[in-house]
Amino acid sequence: MSRKTIALALVAAASFASTPAYASGGDAEGASQPAERDVDAGSQAEQPERQGPPSGAGGPPPGVLNGENVFDETWVTIGIGAGLVPSYSGSDDYNVFPLPLIVGRVGGVGISPNGPGFALDLLSQAPSAAPSETSVSFGPAFRLRNDRDGDIEDPVVALTEDLDTAFELGVQGGVRIPGVLNRFDAVTFSTQVRWDILGAHDGMLIEPSVGYFTPVGRGAVVQVSASASFVDDSFADYYYTVTPQQSADSGLAQFTADGGLNSLGLTAIVTFDLDGNALNGGLNIYGIGGYSRLVGDAADTPFTSVRGSADQFLVGAGVGYTF
Secondary structure, three states, X not given: OOHHHHHXXXXXXXXXXXXXXXXXXXXXXXXXXXXXXXXXXXXXXXXXXXXXXXXXXXXXXXXXXXXXXXXXXOEEEEEEEEEEEEOOOOOOOEEEEEEEEEXXXXXXXXXXXXXXXXXXXXXXXXXXXXXXXXEEEEEEEEEEEOOOOOOOOOOOHHHOOOOOOEEEEEEEEXXXXXXXXXXXXXXXXXXXXXXXXXXXXOOEEEXXXXXXXXXXXXXXXXXXXXXXEEEOHHHHHHHHOXXXXXXXXXXXXXXXXXXEEEEEEEEEEEEEXXXXXXXXXXEEEEEEXXXXXXOOHHHHOHHHHOXXXXXXXXXXXXXXXXX
């Protein structure tokens, strides 16, 4: 898992804090009574698709009717976080990485962080009083990738030439299924397909994921997501092959990498609204922990097997402001 892959997960955490789970309905005060309702109302999370509101549960929560609901046609969250992430994909050295954030809905288009980049949802739904139903998302996705373009902690890997920054352009799409275990949760299946257009790795990636999220009370949400990454031969060759020149410079054995399944990962995120009410916007904080396992040639390359580790960890935190 590269710094930029981890950055995607970290900045997406703040978007979970920003999306309402009961923006237009639901009785949060009564939700804790199991005889009447099965779950507390709370804030809603998503990654990366924008989501519609769940069905009401007896009327809007306090704050909605008096204009305190920030999640209307247009809303934005800005923020900053920091994570402890591997120095490069396959490294066992870790760096602190800053993570700026912008996420929201503007002009009917949902905006989600995508590592150092964005994913747009052209089918984004504004909150409404209608019951939540299965919905889809679709739109372009953009991302920069600067794996091993500098800032490498390992002295041997640093002897190989720096790689170029890639700009990946593609599409994202997904399906959100609400009300799986309670009336405010959801399962999301999504996939991104991207191609490098700057001539760095010149390859293609396919990144499917499945996520589950549920509110906990009015101002907290828990998100768990599992993901995989598939890459083509061009991507694998650029990042994992050890060329004769790289071998001569570093002493690492020569290695030729092919594409295929690149990694499997699991991420957990917990987000809290600081005043306990996500509907009125303002400050929120989040924490994240995750693990991924490089597989195939991503794990077998000497960059990983000799100088690093196939086990990749992440931990981070951040703060955002919604208006």
